[in-house]
Amino acid sequence: MVVAILLAYLSHPINRLLQRSISSATLRAGLLTFAAIVIFVLPLLLVLQQVTRELGSSFQPERARQLLEKARVWLVGHDAAVVADSMFEMIEQGRDYLATSLPSLFGSVFQISLGIFVCVFVFYYFTKEGAVIWDAFVGSLPLPGKLKLEMSREVAEIVRAIFFGQMLTSLAQGLLGGLGLIIFQVPKPALLTILMTLMAFFPFVGTPLVWGPAALLKLMAGETWQGIGLLIYGAVVVMNVDNVVKPRLIAMHSQVHPVVILIGIIGGTQIFGFIGFLVGPLIFAIFLQLLRFFGEYRPLETPRPPEPTA
Template identity: 30%
Template sequence: MFNNDRLLVQILLLGLLGASLWVLAPFWSALFWAAVLSFASWPLMRTLTRWLKGRQAAAAALLTAGWTVLVAVPLVMLGFNLADHVREATALIKNLQVAGLPPPPSWLEGVPFVGERLLGLWQTIDQQGAAFFDTVRPYLGQVGNWLLARSAQVGGGMLELALSLILVFFFYRDGPRLAAFVHSLLERLIGGRAEHYLELIAGTVQRVVNGVIGTAAAQALLAYIGFMIAGVPGALLLGLMTFACSLIMVPPLIWGPAVLWLFWQGEVGMAVFLAVWGFLVISGVDNILKPYLISRGGNLPLVVVLLGVFGGILAFGFMGLFLGPTVLAVAYSLLSDWVAGKAPPAEPASEEQVR
């Protein structure tokens, strides 16, 4: 006989689950990054807890402080640096409107093939500065609005990063209980294969994190070498900032302004070298090293990993870097299990076929 009380309880539970998801919706991104960061560094958390004689809360606080110094501080410095550059660019445009362009740099005429044209363009803009700025003023307004919108997004990202670093402490502290809860939930849903899929998800996320951090470290080292060769001041700090920008997949935010600075200083040869080094080496290593590190040690085909990485970024943004390979890995494993379980046994060949 149909149990109305049980149906009512199930409906209430579903409603409660939906309401809980609605409440947590504004924090999904922060929860996701906190979970990924704590999961990827859990071996370090275990080691630190053992060194502190089982004091898990102290180990969680110490490791969270370490992540704050390593990730948050360089990103905050980058944000202030960008804000300073925006203010300087705004002041420069206002000065150019009043006083016109300064004298052309001595190296401009010596640029191969196009030096004379660039010098003539410089003089034309200087002579017709008012008309030129009247022409570009509407576009400057659009650029200003775009920069304002991007600044708001950067500010929101900083708040999200701060919330992630707060949440990661609780993931560290309560990690074993959360892991046991997830394991029990999966066992209830899929039975004995829960352990297999937990290991699959864990391995995929771990390889992706290794690929992201390993690639960022390689790009930071290569950027430091390039800055040293080109003679850019503050090469070590710029290398650390390149590491932070590599985590969000925008290392040109660091080496690009360095190239422009070298051009402005008249170091044309070094500027060209750093531009080629940045484009082909610093940014180019991302397309080779990251897929290799992510696919290394797994039993997934490389094409599945590549599609998961790039397709995930296009579909979900930066979170897709982790979600894409994980979703495809689970789907590939599910399909493989289904095909293996449903495939009919091979029929033995008859005597006539053998003959």
């Protein structure tokens, strides 16, 4: 939901541009919502198509025939009744597993579907009414008009800096990770680079889900030095982009110190989970800005009445 609100805010300039030719706020919000769905769903569909194609090309009929031949030889050397009992036992175990797993699976699918629906609805609503909501929030602050405008401008600057800083960081992690895949001769580096760039939006755990299994496959294949090298490269080079480059990128486009960004990222991910990499720095930076504004704003104190003289 927070991501939907941030995306709605970032789409506000496009909304204002559309306002010149489309007067209906409902129609503008609907068009932007449809465009956002296409922008986010289309790349995922392309990646899934590429994964399916790669899996199909990696299928080796000769290898499959060898496995079937080994299975036939194994069956010939065993009692048919024993094999049948084992197969029935495996079928029963599979049935029991499905009986216990399907409810949780359907529950997870329902939660994901509900989350997507809520995000789409929130994006549409905030695209349509976000300016009114923000003006009401800023107007409720006990600050003079000049400081309200300054705070609104700096918050907008922080939001843009965090979002685009994360995009550049994900791109950098994906490219560096792809370079490591090429150096250590991992198959299908282009596809894995795309996946790593997408997974980099989940800090700390995103990219290891790509280069980690690739390194383990190298180790299992007997390519020990390449596997160890990829593990070290991923942990030292790719992972540190999140800790070093991202705070500096965000600080370059805002007036927030890199240490504040780093503390916000770490604290945000611990409190809010994955979404904390956006929410944490934003909340921490806004909190510090509010402290500064309230520190600068000193309302006139009511003069104390003079003490009575004897």
